Amino acid sequence: MMEIRNINGNSTRPTIGILGLQGAVEAHADMFAACGAAPRVVLRPADLEGIDALVIPGGESTTQKKLLNFNQLASGLVQRIAAGLPVLGTCAGLVMLAREVEGGTASKLNLMNIKVRRNAYGSQLDSFEAYIDIKGISGKFLAIMIRAPYIISVGEGVEVLATYEGRILAAREKHLWGCAFHPELSGDNRFHNMFLEYVKENMVPAATPA
Ligand code: GLN
Numbered sequence: 001m002m003e004i005r006n007i008n009g010n011s012t013r014p015t016i017g018i019l020g021l022q023g024a025v026e027a028h029a030d031m032f033a034a035c036g037a038a039p040r041v042v043l044r045p046a047d048l049e050g051i052d053a054l055v056i057p058g059g060e061s062t063t064q065k066k067l068l069n070f071n072q073l074a075s076g077l078v079q080r081i082a083a084g085l086p087v088l089g090t091c092a093g094l095v096m097l098a099r100e101v102e103g104g105t106a107s108k109l110n111l112m113n114i115k116v117r118r119n120a121y122g123s124q125l126d127s128f129e130a131y132i133d134i135k136g137i138s139g140k141f142l143a144i145m146i147r148a149p150y151i152i153s154v155g156e157g158v159e160v161l162a163t164y165e166g167r168i169l170a171a172r173e174k175h176l177w178g179c180a181f182h183p184e185l186s187g188d189n190r191f192h193n194m195f196l197e198y199v200k201e202n203m204v205p206a207a208t209p210a
Contacts, residue, residue, distance in 0.1 A: 014199050017042040017051035019077075021067035023059020023092060027184035031192045037199075045076045053086040053199040056093030058146065058182050061118070064092060065108045078109055086175040086199050087111075094178035095149050102152060112176045113155035120150045120167075120180075132181075134162045134170060137190050143169060143181035150180050175202070 016032045018025050020041035029039035032055075042048060054077070056064070068074040081087050089097040089112075096108040100115040121128070124147050131140035143164065151168035154160060162170035162179070170179035177198075183191035 013038050014052040014196065014203060015040055015050060016196075016199070017048060017054040019054065019056050019064070019068075019073075019093075021071065021073075022063050023057040024090070024182060024184055025057055027182075028055050028057055028090075028192075031184050031189050032196065035189050035193050035196050037196055042073070044071055045073055048073075048076055048080055051085070052203060053088070053195070054081070056087065056089040056096050057184070058091030058093060061092040061095040061108055064096060074109070078111070081109070081111055081176070084175055084202075086195070086202060087177065088195050089176075089178040090184065091146065091148055091180060091182055094151070094180055097176060097178050098151075099155075112171075112173050112178060113158050114171060114173070114178070115152045115154075116149045117152050118149045119147055121145060121148055123147065130164055132162050132164045132169065134191065134194075135159075136161070136194050141183075141190065142186040142188060143179075143183075144185045145181050148180045151178075 015038045017040050018028045020043050025041060032039045095101060095116055095118055097112040098114050098116040099107055099110050099112060101107050102117045127146045129142060129144050132143045134141050151171055154171055158171050158173040160168050160171050169181060177195055
């Protein structure tokens with residue numbers, strides 16, 4: 001069997017950075033650990049070194065953006081992602097990734113070719129759960145929507161992964177993955193596994209020892 005090594009050549013399991021400034025951090029860490037990856041909470045620039053992918057969790061996107069700047073993480077993070085680091089943005093993380101946020105609200109990281117509507121289903125009280133179909137996952141998946149956004153439109157190069165009642169809830173643009181729901185809270189690791197498989201496929205195979 002071919003050994004898998006990460007980009008830095010020193011690990012046999014993917015290290016998944018989870019932006020830990022605010023929001024649903026631990027649940028993502030638990031999910032990735034259950035999938036066989038090594039989670040690492042990212043709080044400062046040095047934590048970005050050696051990660052094979054990054055998760056931007058749910059929470060509150062305006063607060064996350066402020067804390068990113070405060071912790072001097074924004075530019076390093078954008079550089080790594082622009083250079084191809086796989087990233088999964090969930091809920092607020094999806095808003096963070098979008099190039100366009102409806103209503104003139106400034107975009108956050110300005111990376112993914114999508115337009116999103118924040119708090120699209122109303123207030124916290126309008127949070128809900130629904131069983132949805134996701135491309136690449138067989139059978140229904142429980143989408144937990146907490147003060148969730150949805151994707152209003154996608155640009156060129158973006159593949160829609162899930163819709164619900166005509167609205168786009170998950171999409172992917174090459175290494176940029178985003179979903180409006182909280183897959184880390186559904187007790188079902190198939191979405192994390194699908195992302196992890198993509199990360200593994202894009203890791204550099206170890207050179208055969210001489
Ligand atoms: N409403 C939040 C925002 O737009 C996202 C909510 C969530 O991540 N559960 O930042």
